[in-house]
Amino acid sequence: MENNKTLLEEINQKELPFKSWVMLAWALVWRGLIIIVGSGLSGVLIGGVLGFIVGVVCVITKHPFESIKIPFQMFCGILGLGIGFLFNILFLKWFFNANFHDFRIAIIKKIG
Numbered sequence: 001m002e003n004n005k006t007l008l009e010e011i012n013q014k015e016l017p018f019k020s021w022v023m024l025a026w027a028l029v030w031r032g033l034i035i036i037v038g039s040g041l042s043g044v045l046i047g048g049v050l051g052f053i054v055g056v057v058c059v060i061t062k063h064p065f066e067s068i069k070i071p072f073q074m075f076c077g078i079l080g081l082g083i084g085f086l087f088n089i090l091f092l093k094w095f096f097n098a099n100f101h102d103f104r105i106a107i108i109k110k111i112g
Contacts, residue, residue, distance in 0.1 A: 011103065023100055031094055039087035043080050050076065 058065045
């Protein structure tokens, strides 16, 4: 049976060369841009579908949209925050699971 465990060594950020800082910054930027686009597109898609459904229901029931406009906008705003939060969690998981050549970012729990 092959051992797939990787040995990790903690590195002080002051020991990290400039090239590694540039690589980390670039990794944050491109992943962040993908998350922003994905979050925005998801919001547009979900908001468009919800808006269409509410519009169709208002037309069918002849209920004026103006009476539900503000609550609907508030609901969509809160939904957008939730979508953004979920994409932020996705971004963090993606970043902490990534390998950056010969190192990776880790979360270290304090003891005591």
